[in-house]
Amino acid sequence: MANANTPMIECKNVSKVYPDGTVGLKDINLTINKGEFVVVVGLSGAGKSTLLRSINRLQDVSGGEILIDGKSITAAKGKELRLIRRDIGMIFQSFNLVKRSSVLRNVLVGRVAYYPTWKTTFNLFSKEDKQKAYEALQQVGLAEKVYNRADELSGGQQQRVAIARVLEQNPKIILADEPTASLDPETSKRIMNDLKMLNEKYGMTVIANLHSVELAKEFGQRVIGIRAGQVVYDGKMSETPESVFTNIYNGGNGKEAADD
């Protein structure tokens, strides 16, 4: 990867305590460099989603600071915050498409932060952006569905529309929160390959939360293990022994990895 050592995301002593007292994140310190493909593994409720959603501030943190490409997103407000978010794409477990809107419209939405409000109100997207949206759909193999309504598509297709939306947004970072959790193994692979394409072809930094150890091993370059809101492992995938996964998934006392 180019610029291998330019930090893209820096978490400094990040913590998150929910109003009911549950600890979501505890003193997280992480640096993720430009162009990395990072997988975050851990049990449900370990804090993987909380970490991802803190990076683009869909959730506020309770302490610490997160820098995106050198700018603090935790301190940003209003327009400044929206401009930082414009450079961070997100893929959701439940796709989060507008089901009653066309596929094209759903892809174009990735671009709204580049438009003044009145233009988006009247759906005035530029020709170039529409063309780009169509090309993005071709990339994920859904060109013929461009005018279909999003709810006519299968789950796997909807997630690919979400990937086209990220392509249209053209961010520096992609956060993928359990992108394959509601999909079958074959479709999951396809989605992960699309993410890999975004990483390799466009140099986007990818952070993906994954349940599946198998997918994590196949696609991750770097693994971050999270347990009870803390980073318990951080290393290159190629140098990560099996025991690490066993530890993360079985709380350090199990014998075999819980492989779903």
Next chain:
Amino acid sequence: MTNKSGQAPVVPGLPKKKFKLMNWVWAIILIGGLFVSTQETNTSLPVLFQNFSNFTEIFVEMAKPDWSYSGTVIPLVLQTIKMAILGTFFGSLAAFFYSLLIARNVVKNKVVTGVFRFIMNIIRTIPDLLLGAIFVAIVGTGTFAGVLALSVFTFGVVVKLFYEAIETIDNGPIEALTAVGANKWQIITDAVLPQVMTYFISYTLYAFEINVRASTVLGYIGAGGIGLYLQQTLDVFQYERTGTIIIIIVIVVVLIDYISSKAREALMK
């Protein structure tokens, strides 16, 4: 299924339903209440039957409609429908923006939503005829008072249905739009409205159906439209003219109801 010894298991009989005393107490209170209410309001079916001849007399008169009168009636019915259209338009327009303001998934500030909801509830408690009377007092008799009354009434109907529809939408697209850096209004136009626009149109049509009916009686209190003539012909016992008015109103209302409900069905597909 067999148990360990290989015998058929003993199936216990259906247990008797528990006797619930409170259900009976409530039933007796409700029936008792019904009797008390009849006494208090002097409701008496015999009176209705004793005077039934009056009804048949009027009905016979009305059944001989004076068709020459329809030349007067039709323009007035059209005027009434225009009132309903304007009232529906202005009321729905206000309801559209107001609903966004009181939907808790759009405006997160509970003080704002709370205050505006309170105002909405007060407006909703005023019945349409009272609204008509109020506006006649403010702007004088005529169709303008009727349009204002229908606007406020429409607002009350649409705002309640629409904000509840907004609150049931899928939150996912809102998150997705927030994540791409959209501002509040962009989130509304690109994530919220596409999910609820068909509901809004449907509720507006529904309000229009109600308004067409309501507007026909608003004239009774001087708020414009056909209602005034309904009252006048009744007062001077010109039942054949009243009959003409009623028949034309029924035809128009049925027609509009039919078209509107077909349109709403098509929308919800």
